[in-house]
Amino acid sequence: MLVIFDCDGVLVDSEPISNRLLARELTAIGLPTSTEDSMRDFMGRSWAACEAIAEARLGRALPPGFAAGYHAAVYEAFDAELQPVPGIEAALDAIAPPSCVASSGAHDRIRRALGTTGLLERFEGRIFSATDVEHGKPAPDLFQHAAKRMGFDPGDCVVVEDSPAGAQAGRAAGMAVLGYAGLTPPEQLEAAGARTFTAMAELPALVSGCAPRSGAGRSA
Numbered sequence: 001m002l003v004i005f006d007c008d009g010v011l012v013d014s015e016p017i018s019n020r021l022l023a024r025e026l027t028a029i030g031l032p033t034s035t036e037d038s039m040r041d042f043m044g045r046s047w048a049a050c051e052a053i054a055e056a057r058l059g060r061a062l063p064p065g066f067a068a069g070y071h072a073a074v075y076e077a078f079d080a081e082l083q084p085v086p087g088i089e090a091a092l093d094a095i096a097p098p099s100c101v102a103s104s105g106a107h108d109r110i111r112r113a114l115g116t117t118g119l120l121e122r123f124e125g126r127i128f129s130a131t132d133v134e135h136g137k138p139a140p141d142l143f144q145h146a147a148k149r150m151g152f153d154p155g156d157c158v159v160v161e162d163s164p165a166g167a168q169a170g171r172a173a174g175m176a177v178l179g180y181a182g183l184t185p186p187e188q189l190e191a192a193g194a195r196t197f198t199a200m201a202e203l204p205a206l207v208s209g210c211a212p213r214s215g216a217g218r219s220a
Contacts (some may be wrong), residue, residue, distance in 0.1 A: 002152040003095060003207055004143055004170075005123075007103035009162035010180055012113045013085050015043055018075045022050070025070050031058050039183065044138030044163025046104045074110055084117045085182065087200030092122060094204035100126035102146040102159075103138050104166075105109070124149065138165040140173035147173070158210040160203065167192035176205065176210045 011017040018069035019038035026033040031054060042050045049069065055061055092099075100123060104109050107129045114120040114127075128146040147157050158171030162180045170177035171193035179186070179194025180203075186196040197206055 003099040044165035073148040091200040138168035143173040164192040167194040
């Protein structure tokens, strides 16, 4: 069995930071947005998807340099504020199956977040980004790509997510989904097909309970 972790909100406590800054930047260009609005509408999605949503609401393209300025602000805040999700290190220590990361963030952002929080070495060489595939979450492409690269059939994978878009992607990929309801209401994750939990201490037992469904393990 393969455990596929989302990064933001599952491994690192980045969602309040990045959504606070995205809300600030969108409001500054004429699209009033609260942190709560941003988390509801953009959490778990690729930057390309977020950009498309914002531009549709604005009725015009984002200003030149918007993305670069936003990401620079995020990196600065990560360096000052970012922490691992509470309990994730102990949970990772207790999880036996192979694992990887599959995140909507770009590779440099994923590595920056994991490196800042001391988690990078745990996943080195096993990191996959939405920039690697044509369609980001909620499409299944990223999780299917990660499973293929890791040599596992989708039915032998369990996804750990914290957003409805990510949970939808995992289910669409034919995988079991565990939904961390740290910031997202459990009912939203459950509606997207996830089995929810609220503390990382619960995760190892939940992973152990996700027996492979194909019986084949690694793919040929």
